[in-house]
Amino acid sequence: MTMRSFIHIACLASAGVLLIACNSTSVRVGGAPEASVKNCVGAAARELKVPAASVVVDSGTTPRDGIYTINLKVGPQGRSVVCTTDENSAVLGVVYKRPQ
Structure with missing residues (x-):
């Protein structure tokens, strides 16, 4: 194996590790874990x-440690809905937001 081949293989391995590290982190919406977001949509x-295709994630917040609030838009009119989950991504409630 030449030094050039070794460097090429090392670069590919490093890129693979970085890709795995990036893919292993959860997608977060306003601090909410990916599981909370998916559970809220469902x-x-x-x-x-x-x-489920008519439910769109709008934004999210973490008002308290372990509680996540995810704002959704539902249906063709995009009605605002709020979903809350706990630290285990269990859905605590889904309610329409009052129009402002």
């Missing part, structure tokens, strides 16, 4: 009796 679809 719960909103079930609770509001709409297709």
Whole structure:
């Protein structure tokens, strides 16, 4: 094996490690873990009796440690919905937001 081949293999291995590290972190919306976001989309679809494809993640916040609030837009009108989850990504509630 030549030095050039060794460097090439080392670079590929490093890139693979970086890619794995980037993919292993959760996608977060306003601090909420990916599991919370997915669970909220599913719960909103079930609770509001709409297709999951019509539920769009808008934003999220972490008002307290371990509690996540995820704002969703539902349906063609984009009605605002709030979903809350606990630290284990269990959905605590899904409610329509009052219009402002």
